[in-house]
Amino acid sequence: MNNVMIYKGYNARVDYDAEDEIFFGRIAGIADGVGFHGQSVSELNAAFQEAVDDYLETCRKIGKSPEKPYSGKMMFRVDPETHRRAAIAAELSGKSLNQWAEDVLAKAACR
Known part of the structure; x- marks a missing residue:
């Protein structure tokens, strides 16, 4: 199973909860906690797209710039x-x- 979803440049990792029998995920790469779930792949896909769209709409309504996918600039130290x-x-x-x-x-x- 591919456990990564992509929509409008946002990524999410998907896992399965056997106890609750649901797939669940969270948008990766943003500080805001945006999660979603579904009992089937089609429900999960729809929930992910709805979560991204809702995140973007909520940011628009409150006047906050949504966190964007990464810029491509990285700074890190190595030995x-x-x-x-x-x-x-x-x-x-x-x-x-x-x-x-x-x-x-x-x-x-x-x-």
């Missing part, structure tokens, strides 16, 4: 030796460190 090895790997592959890191992260994120 200096890791930084050195990554820079060398990027140079040897003919890429900038930024492009090399993006390729490596993209591959890892698809696993």
